[in-house]
Amino acid sequence: MHKQFAEIYDIFMKYVDYDGWYNFLKRFIKTKGTILDLGCGTGEFILRFLEDGFSVVGVDLSEKMLEVAEKKLNDPKIIGEKFSKDRYRLIKENIINFENTVDFENNKNNNLCQVDYIVCNFDTVNYLKNEKEFLKFIEKCNKNLKKDGYLIFDAVTEDIFTEIFENDIFLDEEPEYTSIWRHEQLSKRKHLIEIDLFIRENENDNLFRKYNEIQKKFIYDPEWIIKTVQNKGFEIFDTASNPEFGESRIFFILKKLWLSNLNYKKYLLITII
Secondary structure (H helix, E strand, O other), X not given: OOHHHHHOHHHHOOOOOHHHHHHHHHOOOOOOOEEEEEOOOOOHHHHHXXXXXXXXXXXXXXXXXXXXXXXXXXXXXXXXXXXXXXXXXXXXXXXXOOOOOEEOOOOEEOOOOXXXXXXXXXXXXXXXXXXXXXXXXXXXXXXXXXXXXXXXXXXXXXXXXXXHOEOOEEEEEOOOEXXXXXXXXXXXXXXXXXXXXXXXXXXXXXXXXXXXXXXXXXXXXXXXXXXXXXXXXXXXXXXXXXXHHOOXXXXXXXXXXXXXXXXXXXXXXXXXX
């Protein structure tokens, strides 16, 4: 994500129902523990998890997004009081490479410290380059999770482009900004979206500042996702959709198996013998 776009990301996302999305996640997150938020952005979900008593590790590739998140977590106007560093960490890293070493219980860094839950919101997985990167993502999530831990992520299908765009154009006009979205299909499963965003400089005039953002999305076959995660040590706890967040969005709620599929087969052979 472009540095300048990160600065105005929260204006662009002002009308997203974060509370509704968070409450949807909480249907599957029943007990307190440690959350790993992959692609945490400007920290909106981190704020909500901290307010509910969780410890959170937030990971994002954009240093600028993390700077915005840090300001929120230390702004009394937003949160009422500062959150202690012993309850959260913000880390700049690619989510397909990240291994958690933050140990909140002992207030130190270990070689690997597994978490209770992993969340990855706003179709972040669709911004991975290809299926190979998705495999790395799933493998790292399995490594970072405690046994019986949960991974929750969402992905969009091809239908999103007919849902949002008309003739490959989408116009969004709000009091604070106007955005023009252009869509181009690059290949069978790769899509490019270019966004021109015009932010109003002052609510009392018609001066705007222009920002440009280019995004690439990779679209997965949902059945392929299901088969892949099952082969990587997860069981499908649930799949869900919520029309409020788009008809083309699928939530995958996965539970880590206490043994990988390969080790589980070995275990069965041993117990049978």
